[in-house]
Amino acid sequence: MMCAFFGMPELSEDPRLQTPELIVEVLEEARARISPLVAEREKMELFLSGAEWRIPFGIVPTTGEILDSPQHKARGFFEEVNHPVAGKVTMPGAPFKMTETPWQMRSPAPLLGEHNGEVYGALGYSREELTRLGERGII
Numbered sequence: 602m603m604c605a606f607f608g609m610p611e612l613s614e615d616p617r618l619q620t621p622e623l624i625v626e627v628l629e630e631a632r633a634r635i636s637p638l639v640a641e642r643e644k645m646e647l648f649l650s651g652a653e654w655r656i657p658f659g660i661v662p663t664t665g666e667i668l669d670s671p672q673h674k675a676r677g678f679f680e681e682v683n684h685p686v687a688g689k690v691t692m693p694g695a696p697f698k699m700t701e702t703p704w705q706m707r708s709p710a711p712l713l714g715e716h717n718g719e720v721y722g723a724l725g726y727s728r729e730e731l732t733r734l735g736e737r738g739i740i
Contacts, residue, residue, distance in 0.1 A: 606651065606654050678693060680694040692710070721734075
C-alpha cells in the first residue's frame with residue numbers, strides 16, 4: 602500500500618519487500634527512494650493523506666504546533682498559570698478529563714529547592730542540618 606501511496610506501485614511486486622527480514626536488507630535503498638518524496642510534501646498533508654490511505658504515519662510537531670493544535674485547544678489542554686519567577690506561563694494541564702473528578706492546576710511548578718524543608722524533614726533532617734547542608738552547597 603505504501604508503494605502505491607508514493608506513486609511506485611511496481612515496488613510492491615519486488616520480492617525483496619515481501620518479508621520483514623528481506624526489507625531490512627534493502628532499507629537504505631528504500632530510504633533513498635522515499636526520502637525525496639517525503640521531503641517535497643508538508644508534514645500535515647502527508648499525515649492526513651496517509652490517514653486516508655490508512656497508513657500509520659506520525660508527525661513530530663514543533664512547540665508552536667503543539668500550542669496551536671486544534672485538538673489541544675478544543676479540550677482546553679494548556680493552562681495559564683502565574684509563576685513566582687517566570688510570570689504568566691502556559692503549562693500542560695490534565696492528561697485526560699473525568700466528569701466526576703475534574704482536574705485543576707493547584708500550583709505552578711515549584712522553584713528549585715522550594716520544598717527542601719518538607720522533603721528532607723520527612724527524611725529526618727532537622728532545620729539546623731538543612732541550614733548547614735545549604736551553606737556547604739550540598740542542597
